[in-house]
Amino acid sequence: IGGPIVTNIQTCTKPKLPPNPIPPLYCCPPMSASEPINFTLPDPAEPLRVRRPVHAVGAEHMAKYERAIALMKALPHSDPRSFYQTANIHCAYCTGSYHQTGNPGLDVQIHFSWFFYPFHRAYLYFFERIAAKLLEEPGFALPFWSWDVPEGMQLPPEFANSSSPLYDPLRNPRHVPPKIVDLEFARQVGENNFTDEQQIQQNLRVMYKQMITNAALPSLFHGQPFRAGEADRPGAGTVELFPHNTMHTWTGDVAEPNVENMGIYYSAGRDPLFYPHHNNIDRLWVAWRDIGASRGYRGHVDFTDPDWLDSSFLFYDEEARLVRITVRDVLDIEKLRYRFDGVDMPWLDARP
Numbered sequence: 001i002g003g004p005i006v007t008n009i010q011t012c013t014k015p016k017l018p019p020n021p022i023p024p025l026y027c028c029p030p031m032s033a034s035e036p037i038n039f040t041l042p043d044p045a046e047p048l049r050v051r052r053p054v055h056a057v058g059a060e061h062m063a064k065y066e067r068a069i070a071l072m073k074a075l076p077h078s079d080p081r082s083f084y085q086t087a088n089i090h091c092a093y094c095t096g097s098y099h100q101t102g103n104p105g106l107d108v109q110i111h112f113s114w115f116f117y118p119f120h121r122a123y124l125y126f127f128e129r130i131a132a133k134l135l136e137e138p139g140f141a142l143p144f145w146s147w148d149v150p151e152g153m154q155l156p157p158e159f160a161n162s163s164s165p166l167y168d169p170l171r172n173p174r175h176v177p178p179k180i181v182d183l184e185f186a187r188q189v190g191e192n193n194f195t196d197e198q199q200i201q202q203n204l205r206v207m208y209k210q211m212i213t214n215a216a217l218p219s220l221f222h223g224q225p226f227r228a229g230e231a232d233r234p235g236a237g238t239v240e241l242f243p244h245n246t247m248h249t250w251t252g253d254v255a256e257p258n259v260e261n262m263g264i265y266y267s268a269g270r271d272p273l274f275y276p277h278h279n280n281i282d283r284l285w286v287a288w289r290d291i292g293a294s295r296g297y298r299g300h301v302d303f304t305d306p307d308w309l310d311s312s313f314l315f316y317d318e319e320a321r322l323v324r325i326t327v328r329d330v331l332d333i334e335k336l337r338y339r340f341d342g343v344d345m346p347w348l349d350a351r352p
């Protein structure tokens, strides 16, 4: 037992789905005629993309995101860059479609373990570059949904317009703007009785707790180690449980059997809001390390375990080439040529 987790496209099989799933019911990517190529970093001379919050990036930029989604939706399903295949990538990595190379009886599941942040970072990296390519705008940057700061604590209105490609009919009809998000939302509990101001303050306390109080070690923030030969889902990190999971459930339609689309793994990538949501998660990974550096919290550092660093995932890039990317490849966002800007961390003052 031990070693990195490696996936192979040839071993992808049908997903293990919950009862009453909504089609499509198969998530494996198109086969590639050639072996995956190993990831290489973008040219260091490439300008840094600046990822900004949806609530402040401006209508013109949001119109670009909308157009990128429309262009991806217009590609044939056979194209690995289509929106259909993009959503399926997430499905395949969270439904046991992939099996561990060398241990075919064991699934690859990138949630509830130390792969949560790096898998989704790699996913967004390729997503952003595919969007930029289709838009013919090399510097295009993916906006993020900053539900952790008061200005971003609602469903972004651009996504609530039913004639937009950003709209998803499978969402909670009670959670349209200007309803304030509940970072602790649970289906079984439902709505609370907070005023908007109480909800905002509570959300800020939740952020402090998940980013600082309960996240003093890499395994607490990232999740537990998951190595070759081990069963999946060893344990999630703080932010993965909430606000990450809770915001998925808050967004999805609680009237659907599995809170589709956002509220369950297999369908979450079908909602165009998934990507700005995960972009905020990606930003919080950067924030957690920055807080550690500025406050001297020595546990706010990434793992150095080679089983983590050498684990790898498969994606198709903007040229439709199959690429193998490792955790090690995604640890430095400057090398990936992007950065975050446009919001502070007001929850740093919200110690519960």
Ligand code: C2O
Pocket: 090, 094, 111, 120, 244, 248, 268, 278
């Ligand atoms: Cu892969 Cu937000 O889930």
